[in-house]
Amino acid sequence: MIEIDRVSQTFQTSGRQSHLALSQISLTIEDGAFVAILGPSGCGKSTLLYIVGGFVSPTEGVARMKGKPIAGPGPDRGPVFQEFALFPWKTVLGNVMYGPRQQGVKSAEAEAQSRQLIEMVGLKGFEDFYPKELSGGMKQRVALARTLAYHPAVLLMDEPFGALDAHTRTRLQNDLLNIWERDRKTVLFVTHSVDEAVFLSDKVVVMTRAPGRIKEIVDINLPRPRRRADLLLDPRYQKYVVEIERMIDDTSEDGLRP
Amino acid sequence: MTMVRTLISRLAPLLACLGLLGIWQVAALVLNTDSFPTALEALRAVPSILGDKESLINIGASLRRMAIAFSVALVVSIPLGLMMGRSRLVASFFNPLLMITYPVPKAALMPIIMLWLGVGDIAKMLVIFLGVSLPVIYHSLQGAKAVEEKMLWSGAAMGLSAPQRMIRIVLPAALPEILTGCRTGLVLALITMVTSEMIARQSGAGNILFNSLDMGQYDTVYAMIIIIGAMGIGIDAAFEKLRARLVRWSEPGFDLPLSFA
Numbered sequence: 001m002i003e004i005d006r007v008s009q010t011f012q013t014s015g016r017q018s019h020l021a022l023s024q025i026s027l028t029i030e031d032g033a034f035v036a037i038l039g040p041s042g043c044g045k046s047t048l049l050y051i052v053g054g055f056v057s058p059t060e061g062v063a064r065m066k067g068k069p070i071a072g073p074g075p076d077r078g079p080v081f082q083e084f085a086l087f088p089w090k091t092v093l094g095n096v097m098y099g100p101r102q103q104g105v106k107s108a109e110a111e112a113q114s115r116q117l118i119e120m121v122g123l124k125g126f127e128d129f130y131p132k133e134l135s136g137g138m139k140q141r142v143a144l145a146r147t148l149a150y151h152p153a154v155l156l157m158d159e160p161f162g163a164l165d166a167h168t169r170t171r172l173q174n175d176l177l178n179i180w181e182r183d184r185k186t187v188l189f190v191t192h193s194v195d196e197a198v199f200l201s202d203k204v205v206v207m208t209r210a211p212g213r214i215k216e217i218v219d220i221n222l223p224r225p226r227r228r229a230d231l232l233l234d235p236r237y238q239k240y241v242v243e244i245e246r247m248i249d250d251t252s253e254d255g256l257r258p
Numbered sequence: 259m260t261m262v263r264t265l266i267s268r269l270a271p272l273l274a275c276l277g278l279l280g281i282w283q284v285a286a287l288v289l290n291t292d293s294f295p296t297a298l299e300a301l302r303a304v305p306s307i308l309g310d311k312e313s314l315i316n317i318g319a320s321l322r323r324m325a326i327a328f329s330v331a332l333v334v335s336i337p338l339g340l341m342m343g344r345s346r347l348v349a350s351f352f353n354p355l356l357m358i359t360y361p362v363p364k365a366a367l368m369p370i371i372m373l374w375l376g377v378g379d380i381a382k383m384l385v386i387f388l389g390v391s392l393p394v395i396y397h398s399l400q401g402a403k404a405v406e407e408k409m410l411w412s413g414a415a416m417g418l419s420a421p422q423r424m425i426r427i428v429l430p431a432a433l434p435e436i437l438t439g440c441r442t443g444l445v446l447a448l449i450t451m452v453t454s455e456m457i458a459r460q461s462g463a464g465n466i467l468f469n470s471l472d473m474g475q476y477d478t479v480y481a482m483i484i485i486i487g488a489m490g491i492g493i494d495a496a497f498e499k500l501r502a503r504l505v506r507w508s509e510p511g512f513d514l515p516l517s518f519a
Contacts, residue, residue, distance in 0.1 A: 055411045073414035085408035089430045089507045099416040130507045150416055 339398025397439025401432025
């Protein structure tokens, strides 16, 4: 379980001004839940994810994982970034093996597991390719496999499909759900796409424009396993999307008010 | 037709060299002064230098000094540059020092260094060291600075400590940039090597060059310039081959994204 307890984040901008990115966020994420954090750009939703990852420490408040305050990054929380952040000097296999090797898994065993994961994300045959030789969608598949390889309890996904074209994004969303159905890890998924948030999640946390506050938390009661083609026709799905889109419209206007 | 074209492009460097030698030959014949030997005379002097044991010892001593100074410079400059690129504290400490030394011609320091350390190997290697260090530090710094934050975060999540991230992420990620600096440094090492021997004449390739100049052996002077130039080309080509091997993963041309989701 992850608890975010009255977390605020202030950044120093140039000219000694401070920018309040997050204001008094409290949120609890149950084990095994797929939670989307949704909001307009600049609302601090990625910052919230980085705080849970331990990459950024909050100015105020505390984030806890299994009751313990988060003090830094750790292999129990695996990030997947929009920018992929693969190691370009390593092959696909080398990237995926990196985490397990770091954890002290024997080379042969790490390789066998990694090959399996690479196959699972649909990249069999590309083990010896370098990241440079891959398309964006393939890179993100490698990044996902690389993170899954060290068995984090929580996946922290930072707009992972944001840089991909619509078709590729849809395919990766489907594949991510299929993978998630197998072991139901806790997933914290940052996105600005309402559609994506509703399709994937159990819970959508809607945030306001900066300073980021939680506007509302919407439980998505749609059956699983979900299939995109079925959902698009489902009135419940459509209702969620419209409802959340309206909330976002409101927050946008809030932001525009002088 | 295409075969002829590839043949010409392959032979182009050779043709350029031959052309240059031709112009030299004609110019020397036309001017006809003692201090400007013809290309043929200069080339004829090359084997006699390379066949002379004394000269070979001198050139060997030069190369040895250059190799040692270059290696020491890399061992010092790469870690320093990487740390400057990742830590504002380290950068603000060393930056003023570098800004002062950067524009000073390293050979201009030679008289002071000779006063302190004499005219031996140490003084010359120190000058080469200084010449090599700056471009290597600068490029290492730039390379380390450009490393994506998220790449380091990914490493941290896997359990890499800060020193491990420095060695296992920042170093390889910055390697293409570091090697660019090393290549510049290598050429500068050759230049400072010759200059140092020109000022502190005692042994070395530069020593042969300037001694023969004093003695009016102009064909030897030109031959020595040819030899030093050839050494430069050879060393640079060898390094470039090594560089291309080490950073094959980052080379453009290797960049052929496949269309597959």
